[in-house]
Amino acid sequence: MKKQxxxxxxxxxxxxxxxxxxxxxxxVLAIDQDEEKVNEFASIATQAVxxxxxxxxALKSLGIRNFDHVVVAIGDNIQASILTTLxxxxxxxxxxxxxxxxxxxxxxxxxxxxxxxxxPERDMGIRIAHNVVSDxxxxxxxxxxxHSIVELAAGPxxxxxxxxxxxxxxxxxxxILAIKRNEELTVSPEPEVKLYEGDILIIIGADADISRxxxxxxxxx
Ligand code: ATP
Numbered sequence: 001m002k003k004q005x006x007x008x009x010x011x012x013x014x015x016x017x018x019x020x021x022x023x024x025x026x027x028v029l030a031i032d033q034d035e036e037k038v039n040e041f042a043s044i045a046t047q048a049v050x051x052x053x054x055x056x057x058a059l060k061s062l063g064i065r066n067f068d069h070v071v072v073a074i075g076d077n078i079q080a081s082i083l084t085t086l087x088x089x090x091x092x093x094x095x096x097x098x099x100x101x102x103x104x105x106x107x108x109x110x111x112x113x114x115x116x117x118x119x120p121e122r123d124m125g126i127r128i129a130h131n132v133v134s135d136x137x138x139x140x141x142x143x144x145x146x147h148s149i150v151e152l153a154a155g156p157x158x159x160x161x162x163x164x165x166x167x168x169x170x171x172x173x174x175x176i177l178a179i180k181r182n183e184e185l186t187v188s189p190e191p192e193v194k195l196y197e198g199d200i201l202i203i204i205g206a207d208a209d210i211s212r213x214x215x216x217x218x219x220x221x
Contacts, residue, residue, distance in 0.1 A: 002027050003068045007045075008053045008084060010037040013099055013120050014073025018045055029062065053084040065091040072098040072114075078105050082112065089113030136214055138200060149177070149204045152214065159197040163189060172213040174205030 006029040007018045014030075015037075021028045022044060030045035032038050033052045041048040051058040053074070064070060070093050074081040078101055088096050089112055097116040100106040109117050126142060138151040158166055168174050178187045180200040186193065195201070203210060 004066070005029070006031060006062075006064060006067045006070045007073060008032075008070065009073035009075070009099075010034075010041055010048075011073060011075055013075065014071065015041070017071055017073060022046070029067065031062070054080050054087070056087050059084075059087055059091070064088065065093055067093065069095040069097065072096065075099060075101055078102075081105070082108055085109055085114050086112050143204075146206050146208075147204070148207055148210060149202065150210055150214075151180075152201050152203055154195050154197055154199040154201055156197050158195050160194060162192050162194050164191045166195070168203075168213070172205065173209040174203050174213055176201050177204050178202040 002025070004027050005021050007014045007021070008031045010018065010030055010032040014032075018028050018030050018041060028045045028047075030038070030041040030048040031051050031053060032041075032048075033050060035050050038048045038050045049062065051062060053059060053072070070088055072081055072084050072088070074084065081098060081101070082105070085096060085098050095116070096114050097118060098109050098114040100109055100117045100119050106117050106119070123142065126140070136153050136155060138153055140151075141149045143149060163176060168176055176189060178185055178201075179189050179193065179195065180202070181196070181198075203213070205213070
Protein backbone atom coordinates (compact mmCIF):
# COMPACT_ATOMS: atom_id res chain seq x y z
CA MET A 1 0.00 0.00 0.00
CA LYS A 2 1.15 3.55 -0.74
CA LYS A 3 2.57 5.49 2.20
CA GLN A 4 0.44 8.40 3.35
CA UNK A 5 2.32 11.66 3.94
CA UNK A 6 1.15 15.02 5.25
CA UNK A 7 3.20 18.19 4.80
CA UNK A 8 2.37 21.14 7.05
CA UNK A 9 3.65 24.49 5.74
CA UNK A 10 3.97 24.98 2.00
CA UNK A 11 6.89 27.43 1.86
CA UNK A 12 9.93 26.67 -0.34
CA UNK A 13 11.02 23.70 1.80
CA UNK A 14 7.60 22.14 2.48
CA UNK A 15 6.52 22.83 -1.09
CA UNK A 16 9.56 21.14 -2.52
CA UNK A 17 9.08 18.08 -0.24
CA UNK A 18 5.45 17.88 -1.32
CA UNK A 19 6.37 17.98 -5.04
CA UNK A 20 9.17 15.41 -4.64
CA UNK A 21 6.91 12.99 -2.74
CA UNK A 22 4.25 13.30 -5.44
CA UNK A 23 6.92 12.60 -8.09
CA UNK A 24 7.81 9.46 -6.11
CA UNK A 25 4.17 8.37 -6.43
CA UNK A 26 3.21 8.90 -2.77
CA UNK A 27 -0.08 10.20 -1.42
CA VAL A 28 0.38 13.68 0.08
CA LEU A 29 -1.98 15.84 2.08
CA ALA A 30 -0.70 19.43 1.82
CA ILE A 31 -1.68 21.74 4.68
CA ASP A 32 -1.22 25.49 5.08
CA GLN A 33 -3.10 28.26 6.79
CA ASP A 34 -2.59 30.49 3.78
CA GLU A 35 -5.35 30.06 1.19
CA GLU A 36 -3.13 31.17 -1.70
CA LYS A 37 -0.57 28.46 -0.91
CA VAL A 38 -3.28 25.84 -0.66
CA ASN A 39 -4.73 26.88 -4.03
CA GLU A 40 -1.25 26.65 -5.55
CA PHE A 41 -0.89 23.05 -4.28
CA ALA A 42 -4.44 21.94 -5.08
CA SER A 43 -3.31 20.64 -8.46
CA ILE A 44 0.03 19.27 -7.16
CA ALA A 45 -0.77 17.31 -3.98
CA THR A 46 -3.29 14.46 -3.60
CA GLN A 47 -5.31 16.86 -1.46
CA ALA A 48 -4.62 20.39 -0.22
CA VAL A 49 -6.43 21.94 2.73
CA UNK A 50 -6.46 25.22 4.61
CA UNK A 51 -5.86 24.61 8.32
CA UNK A 52 -4.01 26.09 11.26
CA UNK A 53 -1.87 23.22 12.54
CA UNK A 54 -1.78 24.68 16.05
CA UNK A 55 -5.51 23.94 16.22
CA UNK A 56 -5.78 20.42 17.63
CA UNK A 57 -9.38 20.00 16.50
CA ALA A 58 -8.49 20.93 12.93
CA LEU A 59 -5.70 18.31 12.85
CA LYS A 60 -8.00 15.68 14.38
CA SER A 61 -10.69 16.31 11.80
CA LEU A 62 -8.08 15.75 9.06
CA GLY A 63 -7.36 12.33 10.60
CA ILE A 64 -3.68 13.25 10.89
CA ARG A 65 -2.92 10.39 13.30
CA ASN A 66 -3.54 7.86 10.53
CA PHE A 67 -0.75 9.25 8.33
CA ASP A 68 2.50 7.28 8.13
CA HIS A 69 4.71 10.35 8.13
CA VAL A 70 4.05 14.02 8.87
CA VAL A 71 6.55 16.74 7.89
CA VAL A 72 6.33 20.04 9.79
CA ALA A 73 7.84 22.63 7.47
CA ILE A 74 6.88 25.80 9.31
CA GLY A 75 9.92 28.05 9.43
CA ASP A 76 9.73 31.53 10.85
CA ASN A 77 7.00 30.90 13.39
CA ILE A 78 8.96 28.71 15.84
CA GLN A 79 6.12 28.79 18.35
CA ALA A 80 3.68 27.34 15.80
CA SER A 81 6.23 24.68 14.78
CA ILE A 82 6.71 23.60 18.42
CA LEU A 83 3.01 23.56 19.24
CA THR A 84 2.22 21.59 16.07
CA THR A 85 4.91 19.00 16.91
CA LEU A 86 3.56 18.69 20.44
CA UNK A 87 0.03 18.03 19.16
CA UNK A 88 1.29 15.46 16.61
CA UNK A 89 3.28 13.70 19.35
CA UNK A 90 0.26 13.61 21.64
CA UNK A 91 -1.78 12.11 18.80
CA UNK A 92 0.93 9.44 18.50
CA UNK A 93 1.72 10.11 14.84
CA UNK A 94 4.10 7.33 13.71
CA UNK A 95 6.83 9.48 12.20
CA UNK A 96 7.28 13.23 12.66
CA UNK A 97 9.97 15.16 10.78
CA UNK A 98 10.40 18.82 11.66
CA UNK A 99 12.38 21.62 10.05
CA UNK A 100 14.43 23.43 12.71
CA UNK A 101 15.26 27.09 12.40
CA UNK A 102 18.12 27.15 14.93
CA UNK A 103 19.80 25.10 17.70
CA UNK A 104 17.40 26.33 20.38
CA UNK A 105 14.48 25.20 18.23
CA UNK A 106 16.16 21.81 17.71
CA UNK A 107 16.69 21.29 21.48
CA UNK A 108 13.02 21.90 22.16
CA UNK A 109 11.91 19.68 19.26
CA UNK A 110 14.08 16.85 20.55
CA UNK A 111 12.39 17.03 23.94
CA UNK A 112 8.83 17.07 22.65
CA UNK A 113 8.82 14.04 20.40
CA UNK A 114 10.10 14.99 16.93
CA UNK A 115 11.53 11.78 15.44
CA UNK A 116 13.71 13.52 12.91
CA UNK A 117 14.93 17.11 12.79
CA UNK A 118 16.29 18.69 9.64
CA UNK A 119 18.18 21.94 9.07
CA PRO A 120 17.94 22.50 5.32
CA GLU A 121 19.52 25.97 5.30
CA ARG A 122 22.42 24.99 7.58
CA ASP A 123 23.08 21.71 5.72
CA MET A 124 22.98 23.42 2.35
CA GLY A 125 25.36 26.10 3.71
CA ILE A 126 27.84 23.41 4.77
CA ARG A 127 27.58 21.66 1.40
CA ILE A 128 28.10 24.87 -0.54
CA ALA A 129 31.02 25.88 1.71
CA HIS A 130 32.77 22.58 0.92
CA ASN A 131 32.11 23.18 -2.75
CA VAL A 132 33.55 26.66 -2.85
CA VAL A 133 36.57 25.95 -0.64
CA SER A 134 37.85 23.25 -2.93
CA ASP A 135 37.42 22.99 -6.69
CA UNK A 136 37.73 19.22 -6.35
CA UNK A 137 34.75 18.79 -4.03
CA UNK A 138 31.63 18.55 -6.17
CA UNK A 139 29.19 17.47 -3.50
CA UNK A 140 29.18 16.70 0.18
CA UNK A 141 26.90 14.80 2.52
CA UNK A 142 27.41 14.95 6.29
CA UNK A 143 26.76 11.51 7.85
CA UNK A 144 27.63 12.45 11.43
CA UNK A 145 29.69 15.12 13.22
CA UNK A 146 32.84 13.32 12.05
CA HIS A 147 32.02 11.36 8.90
CA SER A 148 30.96 12.36 5.42
CA ILE A 149 30.51 11.21 1.86
CA VAL A 150 32.09 13.49 -0.76
CA GLU A 151 32.20 13.59 -4.53
CA LEU A 152 35.75 14.47 -5.59
CA ALA A 153 36.94 15.21 -9.09
CA ALA A 154 40.09 13.21 -9.83
CA GLY A 155 43.03 15.48 -10.71
CA PRO A 156 46.16 14.71 -12.79
CA UNK A 157 48.02 13.34 -9.73
CA UNK A 158 46.06 10.14 -9.83
CA UNK A 159 45.60 9.85 -13.59
CA UNK A 160 46.27 6.27 -14.72
CA UNK A 161 46.77 4.89 -11.20
CA UNK A 162 44.76 2.02 -9.76
CA UNK A 163 42.97 2.06 -6.42
CA UNK A 164 45.67 -0.33 -5.13
CA UNK A 165 48.44 2.07 -6.31
CA UNK A 166 46.80 4.92 -4.42
CA UNK A 167 46.23 2.80 -1.33
CA UNK A 168 43.34 5.07 -0.40
CA UNK A 169 42.16 2.86 2.47
CA UNK A 170 45.39 2.39 4.40
CA UNK A 171 47.03 5.73 3.57
CA UNK A 172 43.97 7.92 4.08
CA UNK A 173 41.48 5.69 5.94
CA UNK A 174 38.86 6.41 3.24
CA UNK A 175 36.92 4.10 0.93
CA ILE A 176 35.93 4.69 -2.69
CA LEU A 177 32.23 3.78 -2.88
CA ALA A 178 31.78 4.43 -6.58
CA ILE A 179 33.32 5.99 -9.69
CA LYS A 180 31.36 8.12 -12.15
CA ARG A 181 32.85 8.28 -15.64
CA ASN A 182 30.97 9.71 -18.61
CA GLU A 183 27.61 9.30 -16.88
CA GLU A 184 28.42 5.65 -16.09
CA LEU A 185 28.53 4.63 -12.43
CA THR A 186 30.70 1.78 -11.14
CA VAL A 187 29.64 0.87 -7.61
CA SER A 188 32.20 -0.79 -5.26
CA PRO A 189 35.02 -0.66 -7.85
CA GLU A 190 37.58 -3.47 -7.87
CA PRO A 191 41.03 -2.50 -6.50
CA GLU A 192 42.61 -3.03 -9.94
CA VAL A 193 40.37 -0.42 -11.60
CA LYS A 194 42.40 2.45 -13.12
CA LEU A 195 41.35 6.02 -12.35
CA TYR A 196 41.61 8.85 -14.83
CA GLU A 197 41.63 12.63 -14.56
CA GLY A 198 38.04 13.84 -14.73
CA ASP A 199 36.61 10.76 -13.01
CA ILE A 200 34.28 11.61 -10.17
CA LEU A 201 35.03 9.57 -7.07
CA ILE A 202 32.43 9.06 -4.37
CA ILE A 203 34.35 8.66 -1.13
CA ILE A 204 33.31 7.85 2.44
CA GLY A 205 35.49 8.54 5.48
CA ALA A 206 36.22 10.61 8.56
CA ASP A 207 36.27 14.35 7.80
CA ALA A 208 39.92 14.68 8.85
CA ASP A 209 40.93 11.81 6.54
CA ILE A 210 38.92 13.18 3.62
CA SER A 211 40.60 16.56 4.15
CA ARG A 212 44.07 14.98 4.00
CA UNK A 213 43.14 13.14 0.84
CA UNK A 214 41.69 16.31 -0.73
CA UNK A 215 44.75 18.38 0.09
CA UNK A 216 47.06 15.72 -1.33
CA UNK A 217 45.18 15.73 -4.61
CA UNK A 218 44.89 19.50 -4.72
CA UNK A 219 48.50 20.20 -3.66
CA UNK A 220 49.85 17.89 -6.30
CA UNK A 221 47.68 19.39 -9.06
P1 ATP B 1 10.71 28.37 3.45
O1 ATP B 1 12.11 28.84 3.78
O2 ATP B 1 10.57 26.89 3.38
O3 ATP B 1 10.07 29.10 2.30
P2 ATP B 1 10.06 29.68 5.85
O4 ATP B 1 11.18 29.13 6.67
O5 ATP B 1 10.15 31.10 5.39
O6 ATP B 1 9.78 28.73 4.64
P3 ATP B 1 7.47 30.26 6.67
O7 ATP B 1 7.24 31.02 5.42
O8 ATP B 1 7.45 30.96 7.96
O9 ATP B 1 8.75 29.41 6.62
O10 ATP B 1 6.39 29.07 6.74
C1 ATP B 1 6.20 28.16 5.72
C2 ATP B 1 4.70 27.99 5.49
O11 ATP B 1 4.09 27.52 6.69
C3 ATP B 1 3.98 29.26 5.10
O12 ATP B 1 3.32 29.04 3.85
C4 ATP B 1 2.99 29.50 6.23
O13 ATP B 1 1.74 29.99 5.75
C5 ATP B 1 2.81 28.11 6.80
N1 ATP B 1 2.41 28.14 8.21
C6 ATP B 1 2.97 28.87 9.22
N2 ATP B 1 2.33 28.64 10.37
C7 ATP B 1 1.34 27.73 10.11
C8 ATP B 1 0.32 27.10 10.88
N3 ATP B 1 0.18 27.33 12.19
N4 ATP B 1 -0.52 26.23 10.26
C9 ATP B 1 -0.39 25.97 8.94
N5 ATP B 1 0.54 26.54 8.15
C10 ATP B 1 1.39 27.41 8.71
